[in-house]
Amino acid sequence: MRILIVDDEPLVRIGIKSAIPWEAHGMEIVGEAADGEEAIRLMIEHKPDVILLDIKMPKRDGIEVLQDMKAKGIEAKCIILSSFDDFVFVKKAMQLGAVDYFHKPTMNVNDVLDVLKKMQSLLEPQREMPIERGFGKGDALRNMLHGKTENAHQTKLNEGNLHVIVFSIKNYVQVSNRYTHDNVTLLPNSITNILSELLAKEKEAEFTQIDKNLFALVTSNIRSKSEQATLSYVNDLIQLIHSSLKRFVNIDTVFGTSDVFSSFMESNRAFTQAKQALSQKFYRPDLFIFHYHHEHHAGEQVLEQVTTYIKEMKMGLRENNREQFMTNLVAWEQFLQEEECMSEQDVHKIYDFILFMMENGEEYNEYRNKAAETEDFTTLKDVYRPFFDEKWNKGSLANHKKYSQIVRNILKYVEENYTQDISLKMLSHHFHVSSNYISRLFSQEVGRGLFDYMNEIRIEKAKDMLKDYRYKIYEIAEMVGFNSHVHFAIVFNKYVGMSPKEFRKENS
The missing domain is CATH 3.30.70.270 (Reverse transcriptase/Diguanylate cyclase domain)
Known part of the structure; x- marks a missing residue:
């Protein structure tokens, strides 16, 4: 089976090519493209059976590529690669003929291989096996x-x-x-x-x-x-x-x-x-x-409401805003129960991404495997909800008992809000003490400046995320609280001794 990879991130393409022993599975990577225009040219030239297609790219995005394929009669099967909040675009891609999709942040090699093998079984063996x-x-x-x-x-x-x-x-x-x-x-x-x-x-x-x-x-x-x-x-x-x-x-x-x-x-x-x-x-x-009944498909308004809930949950996660996250999670779950507007596969992927954002270690794999065995929506909610509650309710005060109460409060605030723009003036208003007092007391007790401590937290979070090639570097910069990816690169180099790109290369 012939496969074309289309993604504007070189590390994504390298990761996909390196993750699977293609030849051992009877598959071949026939080319890779960094934008939609190049993708169409390579499709005509190499005639792939399957295309792994990024939804957001320069020149022509994934939707435009699918439209071009339809107009030119290119019959290759497309699997979409998307970000967490591309839900409406993914649905448009599926309507244009895409057969499946993966969220890049939680894309699993075994899942990709399973889908490709199913497509391979339809494309090849059935033409050869006797009846x-x-x-x-x-x-x-x-x-x-x-x-x-x-x-x-x-x-x-x-x-x-x-x-x-x-x-x-x-x-x-x-x-x-x-x-x-x-x-x-x-x-x-x-x-x-x-x-x-x-x-x-x-x-x-x-x-x-x-x-x-x-x-x-x-x-x-x-x-x-x-x-x-x-x-x-x-x-x-x-x-x-x-x-x-x-x-x-x-x-x-x-x-x-x-x-x-x-x-x-x-x-x-x-x-x-x-x-x-x-x-x-x-x-x-x-x-x-x-x-089967000829039930109407979810309309544009319903899909937009789903996307709004998902974006608000994502924002709550990024800003450590428990109320925003939980309110929209509950609203999203209730909306799904009433409208039944997302497939089982789609719902699993959203929960999986939330889990990935909260826990990126052994506990992530444990819950992911447990959830994979769950076959109905109510049970799936019951699997994830205790984990989400535990993560939000787990305080960090135990690690800071040696500090004064005001410093403990500041440490807790910074750990929960490191993605926001935190200043001494803002902390002064929030805790009703002078900014000079906060700066002096924090340096005395913690042994380093407040902003050094805050940058260390941001850089440690970024280092974990850089090990996963599915995030773009500028996205990581934004997600850990930097307004500019250039500033992020300067701070990262100061604390780590290399650029984010070099760190990713060494650890990917």
Whole structure:
């Protein structure tokens, strides 16, 4: 599979190229571009299968690149690379044909590789593997669901009263661990064997596994002229599968169904409908059957409100403003519960970024892994909320008991507000003491000047962030409280002995 990397940050491109042994996975980086114009030229020249595309770039941004691709008939698949608050732009990119996206600050190599492998499995093996004979017809059915219907006649299906049904296993990680022996998961074979028995007598039903936790069933019913009778048959079949899997392998399943369709050519659209129906389980975990309805997509106003909440949360994090962060977090969660306007994947990514901003060590990975196993919105909130509360409520006074009360208060204030413009005059008004007294007392007790201490905090925060190439240097300067990236570079060099760029190069 041929991949083109498009990002204006050289370290991002280097990081992506270096993070994955591409050749070992049957993939090749065919080029890299630093702006949208160069990207289009390289697409025409190298004809990549997949493009990793930054959304904000000089000359032409990611949205304009996608529009150009559409106009020029370039069919490569695009994965968007975005920042935390690019939500509206990401949605526009998805509407223009992007297949997935990653937030650069929390982009995980394994997640990127998983998405690329799924795309690779669609682009390459299905053109080469022979069609199976017998139950399921494996690739013939999978090809049909992905819009390639030339081998549909190999299945038992007929055109007329067709339905696509998809289902997944609840609490998949825990369930699969019960059915793993010698690192081999036995669950898919168990499900296949059970459904083979259940569907053996069905004349117009086929089943296949799409992904590790996504299974698809397609039925047709040319004998029935009633859509209601067909829908009743589909519901009975779902009930049979659900109860049988619960009885024989003790697993709970949840199902999504498409509208009825009449021809094989519509099967890809029906497959999309069924997956969209299934996605409703994230907000409604008590149900196990979801039928596709032509619900309107979230409008521009709804998406703008979501973006506003996200930006306000981000501002609260950067300015250590607990009230601003928590108020907008609660409002955002309540808005999602009412509107159901963000996908499960999108919600996970927002929580993941908040976690990353608060904790960038082992605790981050621990909570991230725990959250990855969570399948519904209410439980996901319950996983993250205690952690957020603990981080905000954890005071730092214990570290400062040797200082006087006024110095302890100043230390605490600086640690919580280092991203803001702090001056002696402002501290004087805030603590109702003279600026000369603050300066003299702080130097006596702490052993260095107030602004030296404040810059040390800012530079230490910056050093941690520079180790992650997904942040641009000017963004880091702003996030730790410097008004100018030039001033940031001067202060950084004073305390570290090298420029931010040199430090990043040594530690990336």
